[in-house]
Amino acid sequence: MRYSVYNFGTSQQRAAIICLLFLCLLAGYHLLQPLLKYEINSKTKNEEKLLKNQREVLSEITSLKKKINELEISLEQAEFRVPKTFPNIKFLNYKDRKRILVTGGAGFVGSHLVDYLMKEGHEVIVVDNFFTGRKRNVEHWIGHGNFELIHHDIVNPLTIEVDEIYHLASPASPPHYMLNPVKTIKTNTVGTINMLGLARRVNAKILIASTSEVYGDPEIHPQSESYWGHVNPIGPRACYDEGKRVAETLSYAYAKQEKVQVRVARIFNTYGPRMHMNDGRVVSNFILQALQNESITIYGHGKQTRSFQYVSDLVDGLVALMNSSYSLPVNLGNPIEHNIDGNL
Ligand SMILES: NC(=O)c1ccc[n+]([C@@H]2O[C@H](COP(=O)([O-])OP(=O)(O)OC[C@H]3O[C@@H](n4cnc5c(N)ncnc54)[C@H](O)[C@@H]3O)[C@@H](O)[C@H]2O)c1
Known part of the structure; x- marks a missing residue:
């Protein structure tokens, strides 16, 4: 029997098949529509x-x-x-250039000493806890290749390689050193031991900044270095006076026992730029009152005498002492005394 493709069932059967196909298509369309919608929705969501x-x-x-x-x-x-240009410095070759540590180098005297040593061409490392010192006192050197600033309290040990140490870290004016007497004693005793120990380890020469206050309330005028002083060990200033006396004692103990090269400067009243305005001493008091257009206060009869040295003279003295071979204490101050009311 032979069938043709065109000869597929009767016309009713073909119509039924077409209907069936149409129904299938319709059902397919309804079934696919949600899927299509879902796809379109997810596409929109992705885009969002x-x-x-x-x-x-x-x-x-x-x-x-x-x-x-x-x-x-x-x-x-x-x-x-931060200035892009630094103050001019001398050139020193590596044999003459020293690595010098200045403790308290951000303070009044220390920052002037740093200026001097930097200008001479040395490498200078400042160690300071910024109790009374200020970064702005040395900010003109920040970024210079020969300069380093370390925030450190010398009551804690310090390890560093240096050739010389100028040990100046200690509050110097009465309101500052009386604020925390125990800390003042620690700085001048434990801090000085740390610096002397460092000098011994790295074989560095060390200069200790002592004070005329080691003479206390002196019974003789002027005081020579051989005078032993007249100090009240329990008075309000004792933390400073006795602290500095122990610092001197420690220096000579290290010199004798450990062969450390020590220099001791007994510094007298000093004035100049960067001194503390709330220093509490006569120079800053007079300047402050003058600037505020106030009357100048003189305590007592005004006939009491004081001597004042300019800070650059003190710096010259400190450097000369460090470079000398003299190891006993040296007074550094102005030998000429003035009445407090003298120039008014
Ligand atoms: N200025 C004077 O008339 C005078 C007189 C006699 C002696 N001195 C001595 O000279 C030195 C310098 O005096 P100054 O007038 O520049 O005083 P200052 O207060 O301006 O400077 C002292 C510096 O030491 C720092 N310092 C204090 N304790 C420290 C610690 N524990 N660790 C690290 N840094 C510390 C301070 O922050 C400050 O920068 C002092 O040792 C002082 O006793 C000064």
Whole structure:
């Protein structure tokens, strides 16, 4: 029996098959529609997510740009404060150039000593806890290749390689050293032991900044270095006076026992730029009152005498003493005394 493709059943059968096919298509369309809708929805959702992400990234970029701008402004301000050019310094070859530690180098005297040593061409390391010292006293050297500033309290040991140590760290004016008497004693005793120990370990020469206050309330005038002083060991100033006396005693003990090369400077009243305005002593009191257009206060009869040395003269004296071979204590001050009311 032979069938033709075109000879497929009767016309009713063909119509039924076409109807069936149509119904299948209709059912398929209804079945597929939710799937198509789902696909379109998820596509839209993805696009929305993408847009949201883009918006987040854009806002992050904007806030980062803002932060960068702020950083650039503060960098510019910092650059403005740090000078691009440094004060002129001498050139020293490596044999003559020394590594010098100045404790208390951010203070009044210390910062002038740092200026001197830097200008001479040495490498200078300042160690300071900024109790009375200020960074701005040495900020003109920050960034210089020969200069280093270390925030450190000398009551804690320090390990560093140096050739010389100028040990100046200690509050110097009565309101400062009486604020925390125990700390003043620690700085002058434990701190001095730490510096003498460092000098011994690295074989460095050390100069101790002592004071005319080791003579206390002296019974003789002027005081020569051989005078032993007249000190009240329990008075309000004892933390400083006795602290410095122990610092001297320690220096000579290390010199005798450990062969450390020590120099001891007994510094008298000093004045000059960068001295503390709240120093409590006569020079700063007079200047402050004059600047505020107030009457100048003189305590007592005004006939009491004082001597004042300018800070650069003191620095010359400190350097000359360090470079000398003289190891006993040396008074550094102005030998000429003035009445307090003398020039008014
Ligand atoms: N200025 C004077 O008329 C005078 C007189 C006699 C003696 N001295 C002596 O000279 C030295 C310098 O005096 P100044 O007038 O420059 O005083 P200052 O207060 O200006 O400087 C002292 C510096 O030592 C720092 N310092 C204090 N304790 C420290 C610690 N524990 N660790 C690290 N750093 C510390 C301070 O922050 C400050 O920078 C002192 O030892 C002082 O006793 C000064």
